[in-house]
Amino acid sequence: MKICLFGASGFIGSNLALRLSESGAHEVQLCDVEDAKLRLRFENAPFAYEKVDISKDTDRVDELVRNADLVFDLAAFVHPAMFMSKPLDVVKLNFFDCLNVIQSCVRHNKRLIHFSTSEVYGKTGGSDASFKENETDLILGPIENQRWIYSCAKQLLDRMIFAYGVEQGLNYTLVRPFNFVGPLMDKFAKNWDRSDNPRVFANFMSSLVYDRPLQLVDGGQSRRCFTYIDDAISALEAIVAHPNEMNRQIVNVGNPRNEATIADFAQLMADTYVKHFDPSARPVIKSVASSDFYGKGYEDCDRRMPDISKLTSIGWQPQFGLEETVMKSMQYFVQNKTRLVELLGE
Numbered sequence: 001m002k003i004c005l006f007g008a009s010g011f012i013g014s015n016l017a018l019r020l021s022e023s024g025a026h027e028v029q030l031c032d033v034e035d036a037k038l039r040l041r042f043e044n045a046p047f048a049y050e051k052v053d054i055s056k057d058t059d060r061v062d063e064l065v066r067n068a069d070l071v072f073d074l075a076a077f078v079h080p081a082m083f084m085s086k087p088l089d090v091v092k093l094n095f096f097d098c099l100n101v102i103q104s105c106v107r108h109n110k111r112l113i114h115f116s117t118s119e120v121y122g123k124t125g126g127s128d129a130s131f132k133e134n135e136t137d138l139i140l141g142p143i144e145n146q147r148w149i150y151s152c153a154k155q156l157l158d159r160m161i162f163a164y165g166v167e168q169g170l171n172y173t174l175v176r177p178f179n180f181v182g183p184l185m186d187k188f189a190k191n192w193d194r195s196d197n198p199r200v201f202a203n204f205m206s207s208l209v210y211d212r213p214l215q216l217v218d219g220g221q222s223r224r225c226f227t228y229i230d231d232a233i234s235a236l237e238a239i240v241a242h243p244n245e246m247n248r249q250i251v252n253v254g255n256p257r258n259e260a261t262i263a264d265f266a267q268l269m270a271d272t273y274v275k276h277f278d279p280s281a282r283p284v285i286k287s288v289a290s291s292d293f294y295g296k297g298y299e300d301c302d303r304r305m306p307d308i309s310k311l312t313s314i315g316w317q318p319q320f321g322l323e324e325t326v327m328k329s330m331q332y333f334v335q336n337k338t339r340l341v342e343l344l345g346e
């Protein structure tokens with residue numbers, strides 16, 4: 001099968017690209033605005049990369065879609081810090097530019113696997129129930145809480161993809177990732193920068209390595225289910241392998257057994273770092289107000305628990321527990337620090 005990935009050199013894209021290529025079953029075309037993570041992931045193995053900016057190269061995007069059997073759309077701005085500092089850029093790329101990719105899939109009748117987000121569910125509204133793709137209400141805060149602009153843009157695109165399925169027969173799967181972590185997630189950030197700090201694992205990892213305090217936003221009482229990237233990629237492979245069962249479905253990808261508060265996650269990372277990587281380290285964990293960390297307009301998702309019955313029905317189960325997830329992810333970052341900084345900056 002000919003598979004085309006847009007946003008192929010991101011965290012998920014680079015890990016997925018390697019696994020799809022290694023399977024030997026597919027011809028994989030990798031498109032992104034840059035290829036640093038692909039070079040890191042593939043090391044010396046060859047890969048088919050083309051520099052394609054989905055915002056500008058719309059004719060080329062259309063050609064690539066026409067030539068593919070399956071299209072993955074992973075291109076997006078994904079860091080909560082950016083939802084606060086560059087909200088219009090977030091909507092432009094994550095909604096309008098991705099819409100172009102989707103319309104090419106409709107035009108050429110190509111199967112699409114599009115990356116939605118678990119952020120679409122928003123807040124729990126006080127319920128303890130896990131998020132179900134076809135049942136759970138999507139609860140966002142007021143407009144002035146700018147954090148929700150990403151969720152809202154992604155939600156509208158989900159609704160349009162659904163409508164393209166109903167009205168024009170688009171074949172698609174919408175993937176909702178729940179906090180994937182692992183090799184090549186974001187980057188080391190030597191200095192903390194409010195407008196551009198990475199997601200929580202990469203931020204804590206950077207704090208440990210550069211001996212800065214790990215910062216718990218508003219005390220770190222929000223909860224997340226951390227999913228090891230290898231489990232996530234296996235889920236994506238299962239989705240590719242079950243086109244009929246997964247067609248016109250929204251699918252949560254996450255590990256409900258790996259739930260932790262952010263405070264507990266920070267403690268686990270600090271303990272793991274001292275025990276396995278730097279016995280002389282003395283990590284400091286402190287609380288910080290969200291208004292200082294992200295600026296005005298931040299509001300958190302209090303809890304995100306996936307119902308994964310759609311994936312278990314096709315035989316997928318996550319394999320990596322929380323401790324192993326943290327250990328393996330940290331190991332990659334520590335062992336590859338020099339090369340990561342060289343290729344991704346800090």
Ligand code: NAD
Binds near residue numbers: 007009178
């Ligand atoms: P990432 O930031 O690592 O990757 C995004 C990629 O898109 C980058 O390589 C970037 O260069 C590329 N890109 C940006 N602008 C582009 C453009 N104009 N043209 C082409 N490519 C462009 O993010 P990720 O974690 O790999 O996420 C991939 C998808 O999964 C996104 O849609 C994201 O919203 C979704 N998602 C991820 C998670 C997670 O846990 N990682 C959680 C929820 C949703």
Ligand code: UDP
Binds near residue numbers: 179216
């Ligand atoms: N967070 C934190 N310290 C950090 C980065 C993030 O306490 O240095 C918190 C953030 O407020 C949220 C959770 O960790 O509650 C996960 O944040 P992330 O940026 O990974 O993305 P999210 O899951 O919110 O999309």
